[in-house]
Amino acid sequence: MAKSQWIVGNWKMNGLVADLDQIEALSTLLSQQSRNTPENAPEIIICPPVSLLGQAVSRFGERAIGFGAQDCHHRTNGAYTGDISPSMIKDLGAQYVIVGHSERRTEHGETDALIQTKAQAALSAGLHVIICVGETASQRNSGQALKVVLSQVKASLPEGFGDHHLAIAYEPVWAIGSGRVPSDGEIIEMHRAIKGLLVEMAGEEKAAAVAILYGGSVNAGNAQAILALPDVDGALVGGASLKADSFFSIIAAAPIKASSHSD
Numbered sequence: 001m002a003k004s005q006w007i008v009g010n011w012k013m014n015g016l017v018a019d020l021d022q023i024e025a026l027s028t029l030l031s032q033q034s035r036n037t038p039e040n041a042p043e044i045i046i047c048p049p050v051s052l053l054g055q056a057v058s059r060f061g062e063r064a065i066g067f068g069a070q071d072c073h074h075r076t077n078g079a080y081t082g083d084i085s086p087s088m089i090k091d092l093g094a095q096y097v098i099v100g101h102s103e104r105r106t107e108h109g110e111t112d113a114l115i116q117t118k119a120q121a122a123l124s125a126g127l128h129v130i131i132c133v134g135e136t137a138s139q140r141n142s143g144q145a146l147k148v149v150l151s152q153v154k155a156s157l158p159e160g161f162g163d164h165h166l167a168i169a170y171e172p173v174w175a176i177g178s179g180r181v182p183s184d185g186e187i188i189e190m191h192r193a194i195k196g197l198l199v200e201m202a203g204e205e206k207a208a209a210v211a212i213l214y215g216g217s218v219n220a221g222n223a224q225a226i227l228a229l230p231d232v233d234g235a236l237v238g239g240a241s242l243k244a245d246s247f248f249s250i251i252a253a254a255p256i257k258a259s260s261h262s263d
């Protein structure tokens with residue numbers, strides 16, 4: 001069975017109101033292409049800063065792009081200054097949220113346990129969730145990459161994950177914003193291992209429902225090769241998602257792949 005890929009743009013702390021024009025431009029490029037788009041075209045998602053999320057949804061929410069936030073709190077409301085809850089994100093009309101990005105793990109001290117609680121809360125609020133995992137350079141250099149990432153996956157995934165629309169983004173910390181990407185073999189090995197763990201945790205069918213994305217220095221030049229690798233179900237894109245042209249090139253590079261399970 002063919003499975004559509006997820007192409008997710010993470011704008012991070014970038015973008016002012018004028019930059020919504022990039023989404024307008026992307027939307028135009030997508031509509032020009034849509035005559036030739038097969039049924040299972042990629043699922044396109046943009047996660048702008050939350051300051052732009054409401055406007056993005058109201059201007060472009062009817063088009064072929066889904067919208068999400070870059071983080072959420074694990075509670076619905078309360079005395080949590082500066083935080084945004086999953087139900088607030090949902091209330092804006094957005095459908096997705098990223099949790100556990102390495103920049104949050106590092107700069108805000110987020111743990112797997114907290115990320116799991118956030119993911120659980122987001123799913124309960126009816127959002128689709130993208131959970132990020134990834135090893136540091138020193139963890140990879142000391143041969144710990146698989147162990148670290150699999151333990152993050154295990155501890156960050158919420159219960160019943162296979163019943164939801166959920167993705168895991170494998171993002172080596174050393175590849176984010178650096179222009180360096182792992183070798184094909186390293187990506188294949190990690191994605192296969194994550195897939196194997198999901199099967200162990202939830203069985204073939206539920207594991208197959210989880211998309212495993214690659215993130216870290218994906219750009220218009222390397223997207224096609226990365227997205228064609230086995231068990232790569234899409235990409236989480238930072239810098240190259242900020243401009244319509246480069247993000248569109250990545251979307252256009254997404255292949256239609258047979259899913260790797262036996263249906």
Ligand code: PGA
Pocket residue numbers: 010171175176177178215216217218236237238239240
């Ligand atoms: P990058 O960021 O594409 O700029 O490397 C990816 C991410 O951090 O999600």
